[in-house]
Amino acid sequence: MTGIRTFGKELSRLPEQLPPELRGPDWVQANPVLIQEHLDRALAMPTGGWFAIDASSAITGAPRPYRVAGHELVVWRVEGALRVAPDACPHMGARLSDGHVREGRLVCPWHGLELADGKHGAWCPFEAHDDGVLAWVRLPEEGEHPTARPILSERPAVFLDSVMRMEASCEPRDVIANRLDPWHGVHYHPHTFKRLRVIGIREDRLVVRVVYGMSDRVGIEVDATFHCPDPRTITMTIVDGEGTGSVVETHATPLGAGRTAILEATLATSERTGFRRALKAAWMIRPFILKAQRRLWVEDAAYAERTYELRQSADRTSSPRIP
Ligand code: FES
Numbered sequence: 001m002t003g004i005r006t007f008g009k010e011l012s013r014l015p016e017q018l019p020p021e022l023r024g025p026d027w028v029q030a031n032p033v034l035i036q037e038h039l040d041r042a043l044a045m046p047t048g049g050w051f052a053i054d055a056s057s058a059i060t061g062a063p064r065p066y067r068v069a070g071h072e073l074v075v076w077r078v079e080g081a082l083r084v085a086p087d088a089c090p091h092m093g094a095r096l097s098d099g100h101v102r103e104g105r106l107v108c109p110w111h112g113l114e115l116a117d118g119k120h121g122a123w124c125p126f127e128a129h130d131d132g133v134l135a136w137v138r139l140p141e142e143g144e145h146p147t148a149r150p151i152l153s154e155r156p157a158v159f160l161d162s163v164m165r166m167e168a169s170c171e172p173r174d175v176i177a178n179r180l181d182p183w184h185g186v187h188y189h190p191h192t193f194k195r196l197r198v199i200g201i202r203e204d205r206l207v208v209r210v211v212y213g214m215s216d217r218v219g220i221e222v223d224a225t226f227h228c229p230d231p232r233t234i235t236m237t238i239v240d241g242e243g244t245g246s247v248v249e250t251h252a253t254p255l256g257a258g259r260t261a262i263l264e265a266t267l268a269t270s271e272r273t274g275f276r277r278a279l280k281a282a283w284m285i286r287p288f289i290l291k292a293q294r295r296l297w298v299e300d301a302a303y304a305e306r307t308y309e310l311r312q313s314a315d316r317t318s319s320p321r322i323p
Pocket residue numbers: 089090091092093094108109110111112113
């Protein structure tokens with residue numbers, strides 16, 4: 001799109017001639033073999049057994065049910081500390097997420113069994129972690145060496161965060177593959193991306209120069225990288241321009257067969273003097289960030305579902321190459 005005015009910090013000049021793989025129309029550059037290679041690299045990374053459950057702020061003292069990787073879980077807090085356990089009472093199987101917390105104990109709704117932090121028969125809480133933005137659980141995972149903490153990308157020291165959660169009929173790899181294809185941005189989300197070029201392809205990351213539209217005529221231009229710190233996460237980091245150091249973490253958590261939760265955490269930062277003031281008004285700004293995130297993910301979830309559908313399809317005769 002031409003005729004868009006950008007503001008903010010001026011970015012470094014690009015070389016006159018980009019390498020051959022970064023020339024040509026987007027549909028030529030968006031090479032399925034290349035996307036597959038990046039996806040394979042991500043899928044081979046360790047997870048430490050950790051799964052993102054939801055925004056930290058979504059978990060309170062009231063027990064809530066979640067499904068993660070086929071496990072029915074109850075998630076709650078005791079004096080601020082995150083707790084995650086199987087959602088079936090060890091007595092006769094009642095849903096503990098229908099219970100309540102009394103004096104730090106989870107109380108079963110059927111016969112009042114009180115469960116503390118430790119084991120009760122076969123019932124045993126899972127390892128949980130709250131990183132201040134997201135709530136995590138560590139589950140036994142085949143072939144994984146458990147780590148003490150989730151494997152996170154670097155985050156800014158000071159940030160305004162918002163977390164969007166949505167579910168889609170696909171697998172986590174479809175969500176990651178969608179993000180490993182930045183070339184669709186301008187074509188598929190013209191309301192948000194006014195210009196987008198992939199300007200670097202490294203072994204472990206893609207580098208893009210993108211203009212986010214503020215209106216039809218004005219936008220903010222930044223350079224950003226996409227990389228996967230683990231097989232179920234892809235992180236976009238602004239590396240030059242307005243908001244350098246801001247990250248958008250997209251976590252894909254398997255729920256059960258063919259169903260995935262997309263958790264997108266935006267951690268926005270800025271060196272501008274007004275940013276600290278903006279943090280105080282986070283409650284006012286957050287709904288706008290969430291609305292923009294959701295709008296993009298409604299479309300990207302459809303993309304991921306389409307990829308999943310094609311991969312599932314028995315008739316591959318006319319199918320394109322799907323990561
Ligand atoms: S089912 Fe929980 S106490 Fe009986």
